[in-house]
Amino acid sequence: MIKSILKKLIELNPNCIFINSSKIRAFVSNKGPLTKPNVSQTKVLRYKERSNATFANHSSNKELQSLFEEIRNTIKEKNRS
Numbered sequence: 654m655i656k657s658i659l660k661k662l663i664e665l666n667p668n669c670i671f672i673n674s675s676k677i678r679a680f681v682s683n684k685g686p687l688t689k690p691n692v693s694q695t696k697v698l699r700y701k702e703r704s705n706a707t708f709a710n711h712s713s714n715k716e717l718q719s720l721f722e723e724i725r726n727t728i729k730e731k732n733r734s
Contacts, residue, residue, distance in 0.1 A: 702731040 663669045706728040712718045 702728055704728050707730065
């Protein structure tokens with residue numbers, strides 16, 4: 654379809670003669686890849702933790718507060734090992 658539209662464009666406007674429609678390849682953008690990439694679900698830290706977990710937790714939301722504390726504890730554990 655794209656090639657036929659370009660051929661019509663060349664017929665309508667001679668300045669478009671340099672469009673080489675034989676080099677155009679079609680693709681479908683609404684479909685995902687045929688194979689899924691092999692990605693590991695577990696991540697391994699390959700660097701030394703640079704934080705020392707001394708940040709203030711000013712969150713008023715209890716859920717966020719506990720999440721920040723969980724992050725703080727994870728950083729402290731990483732620094733111990």
